[in-house]
Amino acid sequence: MSRSAIETAPLSIVDVTKVYPGDVLANDEVSLEIEPGGVFGLLGPNGAGKTTLVNQVIGQIRPTSGSIHLGEVDLTADASAARALCSYLPQQSPPIQSLRTRFAIELLARIRGVDRRQARARSEELLAALELEPWADRLGSELSGGVQRLVGFAIAAAAPGRIVVLDEPTNDVDPLRRRLLWREIRRLADGGSSVLLVTHNVLEAERAVDELAVIDGGRVLASGTPAALKEDARDSVRLVVSLEPEAEAPSVPAFGDQQSVTGRRLTVLLRERDAVHALHWARSLVEGGVAEEYELGATTLEDSYARLVGPQPDAEESRSEEEVPVS
Amino acid sequence: MTMSPAGIEAGPTNQGWSTPRVAGLGWWLRSYLLMLRWELANLRLVLPLLVIVQVALYGGGVIGLGFFYDVVPSRQALYFATGGTLMALITVGLTFVPSIVAQRRADGSHDYQWALPVPRIAMLLATLTVFVIVSAPGATIALVLAELRYDIELQISPMLLPAVVLVLVTTTSVGAAIGHVTAQPAVTSAIGNLFFIAMFLFSPINYPAERLPVWLQVAHEWLPFEHMANAMRGGLTADLGVDVGRSLVILGGWAVAAWVSMYWVLGRSR
Numbered sequence: 001m002s003r004s005a006i007e008t009a010p011l012s013i014v015d016v017t018k019v020y021p022g023d024v025l026a027n028d029e030v031s032l033e034i035e036p037g038g039v040f041g042l043l044g045p046n047g048a049g050k051t052t053l054v055n056q057v058i059g060q061i062r063p064t065s066g067s068i069h070l071g072e073v074d075l076t077a078d079a080s081a082a083r084a085l086c087s088y089l090p091q092q093s094p095p096i097q098s099l100r101t102r103f104a105i106e107l108l109a110r111i112r113g114v115d116r117r118q119a120r121a122r123s124e125e126l127l128a129a130l131e132l133e134p135w136a137d138r139l140g141s142e143l144s145g146g147v148q149r150l151v152g153f154a155i156a157a158a159a160p161g162r163i164v165v166l167d168e169p170t171n172d173v174d175p176l177r178r179r180l181l182w183r184e185i186r187r188l189a190d191g192g193s194s195v196l197l198v199t200h201n202v203l204e205a206e207r208a209v210d211e212l213a214v215i216d217g218g219r220v221l222a223s224g225t226p227a228a229l230k231e232d233a234r235d236s237v238r239l240v241v242s243l244e245p246e247a248e249a250p251s252v253p254a255f256g257d258q259q260s261v262t263g264r265r266l267t268v269l270l271r272e273r274d275a276v277h278a279l280h281w282a283r284s285l286v287e288g289g290v291a292e293e294y295e296l297g298a299t300t301l302e303d304s305y306a307r308l309v310g311p312q313p314d315a316e317e318s319r320s321e322e323e324v325p326v327s
Numbered sequence: 328m329t330m331s332p333a334g335i336e337a338g339p340t341n342q343g344w345s346t347p348r349v350a351g352l353g354w355w356l357r358s359y360l361l362m363l364r365w366e367l368a369n370l371r372l373v374l375p376l377l378v379i380v381q382v383a384l385y386g387g388g389v390i391g392l393g394f395f396y397d398v399v400p401s402r403q404a405l406y407f408a409t410g411g412t413l414m415a416l417i418t419v420g421l422t423f424v425p426s427i428v429a430q431r432r433a434d435g436s437h438d439y440q441w442a443l444p445v446p447r448i449a450m451l452l453a454t455l456t457v458f459v460i461v462s463a464p465g466a467t468i469a470l471v472l473a474e475l476r477y478d479i480e481l482q483i484s485p486m487l488l489p490a491v492v493l494v495l496v497t498t499t500s501v502g503a504a505i506g507h508v509t510a511q512p513a514v515t516s517a518i519g520n521l522f523f524i525a526m527f528l529f530s531p532i533n534y535p536a537e538r539l540p541v542w543l544q545v546a547h548e549w550l551p552f553e554h555m556a557n558a559m560r561g562g563l564t565a566d567l568g569v570d571v572g573r574s575l576v577i578l579g580g581w582a583v584a585a586w587v588s589m590y591w592v593l594g595r596s597r
Binding site: 020193 | 442444597
């Protein structure tokens with residue numbers, strides 16, 4: 001198959017089921033079609049089966065049934081083709097504890113097939129783009145978790161494969177550098193790679209991916225663009241009420257479609273036509289000393305996500321971490 | 328343009344994505360050398376320590392064994408010299424390799440390395456090369472010290488090379504398979520100790536097989552340790568009258584079986 005054929009071929013995951021020994025069903029008939037030159041998010045809670053799925057794409061795990069193709073290349077039958085076509089940032093950062101950052105990026109780029117000069121040029125480029133120069137000559141064991149993540153990304157991006165698999169690349173990365181990381185991820189997609197991004201951070205997924213699939217219990221619950229996934233909540237609004245510290249969560253009147261409490265935040269989804277009732281109700285809570293303040297706004301992907309997989313305890317945490325917008 | 332076995336054309340690498348040319352001897356050798364650099368870089372903080380421990384253990388061991396005798400008979404001295412050298416080779420494979428491999432499996436390094444686009448045999452041979460480098464100084468020093476201390480004369484023959492290769496392939500393969508299956512450094516170190524005692528006290532490595540009970544002699548006709556010892560003795564001296572040919576054949580069988588099992592265990596798809 002020629003390079004130009006691979007260039008335009010979609011990654012097709014068809015009915016992939018993976019059962020681990022002990023009848024543990026990790027993926028259940030997963031089917032996805034991923035176009036080249038985009039960022040595709042796999043979004044789901046811990047243990048949803050996301051990592052198992054990407055490990056099958058890179059040829060590390062064999063599906064129990066189903067197939068994964070890039071154009072005509074069968075990645076499940078030909079693990080060596082899968083390894084050649086995919087570059088990969090694992091969930092645990094790469095084993096480079098005894099290596100210096102710059103050396104590790106260059107050596108692994110060369111192992112992925114580029115020559116010494118290109119490996120060096122690309123390594124310098126990524127060190128600069130991710131503002132990693134202060135750590136360029138440090139040992140892997142001396143790096144903080146967030147910097148290790150960024151170096152791991154640089155290794156996967158130095159000689160990127162046609163498919164780039166990034167398993168939770170932003171974990172432990174500070175908000176400013178996350179922005180740099182997203183910019184580089186976008187560049188990989190612009191260069192023609194399909195970026196397959198595993199995350200459990202809904203807000204990141206909403207802002208940074210072109211398409212995504214929500215996975216839970218090994219199944220794809222929904223897939224499409226972030227806007228399409230929000231479609232079901234289009235005529236809904238969300239009311240967020242901040243409760244007084246000692247107050248008990250009040251019972252929500254009949255207009256509430258869906259509600260959740262995280263810490264002192266009560267979130268209620270409701271139809272647009274009920275917004276006025278809801279505002280009256282919220283004001284009465286403030287006047288009655290139950291709530292401190294309230295806010296009415298548009299629904300987010302988080303609301304659709306919560307509807308699909310249930311409310312996530314770390315959703316609020318990710319909101320506060322993610323203060324810098326993704327460009 | 329070169330076509331790979333997977334049928335993917337190699338493309339320009341200066342921008343955008345790239346795939347390595349996964350075909351040809353040049354690619355194979357390049358992968359081997361790069362993986363050797365990767366291994367040496369990864370282990371560079373522990374390698375000097377391993378070498379020092381090996382030298383102390385087997386250089387010291389070969390001298391220490393002499394204290395069991397008032398005067399070491401010259402035939403026994405030959406056993407110490409050849410046996411001590413062999414022990415230095417064997418223990419790298421059966422003690423260091425399992426703990427390093429177990430560690431790698433536990434911390435995810437194995438999976439990471441296994442996902443790199445290099446031929447797996449080149450990758451495994453690069454790892455094997457590192458352990459050859461680790462075991463060489465200890466084995467050489469054991470041999471030299473034995474020669475000086477016991478005033479013996481060794482006749483090194485070309486048969487030493489296949490003997491050393493087969494010993495290292497067998498022991499490192501068995502060690503890697505054990506490390507990968509147990510995946511716990513604490514367990515592998517206990518198994519390593521068991522091997523050490525089995526070899527040191529109950530195998531005809533540092534003494535002739537006739538001293539063992541008959542049933543153990545029979546067992547050693549098929550176990551690899553006596554054949555490793557015979558193959559080494561055949562390569563180092565002509566004075567112990569061993570049947571090197573038979574031992575090399577049996578040891579060759581062990582080496583192939585050990586390599587194939589190791590390859591299967593490490594490469595098994597999950």
